[in-house]
Amino acid sequence: MTATRLHLLTERLSSLFRAEVRHIASEHGLKLVQLEALVFLSMANRYSDTPASLTEYFGLTKGTVSQTLKVLERDGLIEKRPDDSDGRVQHCGVTKRGQEIAAEAFPAPLFTDVPAREDAALTRALEQLLRRLQQRNALRSFGQCRGCRLFEARGTGGRCGLTHELLSKLDTQKICREHEEAP
Numbered sequence: 733m734t735a736t737r738l739h740l741l742t743e744r745l746s747s748l749f750r751a752e753v754r755h756i757a758s759e760h761g762l763k764l765v766q767l768e769a770l771v772f773l774s775m776a777n778r779y780s781d782t783p784a785s786l787t788e789y790f791g792l793t794k795g796t797v798s799q800t801l802k803v804l805e806r807d808g809l810i811e812k813r814p815d816d817s818d819g820r821v822q823h824c825g826v827t828k829r830g831q832e833i834a835a836e837a838f839p840a841p842l843f844t845d846v847p848a849r850e851d852a853a854l855t856r857a858l859e860q861l862l863r864r865l866q867q868r869n870a871l872r873s874f875g876q877c878r879g880c881r882l883f884e885a886r887g888t889g890g891r892c893g894l895t896h897e898l899l900s901k902l903d904t905q906k907i908c909r910e911h912e913e914a915p
């Protein structure tokens with residue numbers, strides 16, 4: 733695929749996707765960036781539910797992330813708590829109400845009726861493209877445990893080779909800032 737074609741396709745898909753998520757956000761009195769942050773936090777594991785992760789994931793400024801989190805906290809959609817071992821780090825847990833709103837936007841209704849066969853082929857191609865672009869630009873992959881070279885599978889969950897902590901099945905399905913692509 734040529735760079736021009738790829739550019740046009742991703743631009744159109746991105747516009748469609750963002751228009752839909754923006755609409756869901758406005759129904760809850762939120763801006764697009766606020767709902768996107770809420771969705772990210774609802775999917776992030778315990779090493780990644782922080783302002784620093786949000787800044788990296790979306791490429792936002794610290795000021796924008798700070799303002800975004802203030803609104804989410806004011807509206808009762810997240811709750812901040814200091815890290816047990818480093819009080820300078822704040823974790824942003826999503827409340828029940830926040831989870832409900834995030835679930836309306838993830839996955840975006842736009843994608844839910846893509847046929848399963850197309851879905852698998854598309855997912856593989858998009859993952860490959862994303863990983864290639866992330867590697868070329870030295871960006872974090874923000875993947876899940878099953879695709880991480882540090883993951884040690886144990887039963888339905890596992891153990892993180894970086895932090896040496898046990899991970900539940902749910903932990904392994906969340907996205908992680910420390911993820912390192914398995915070879």
Ligand code: SF4
Nearest residue numbers: 877880883892908910
């Ligand atoms: S195994 Fe990898 S993806 Fe999972 S928590 Fe550890 S660093 Fe993160």
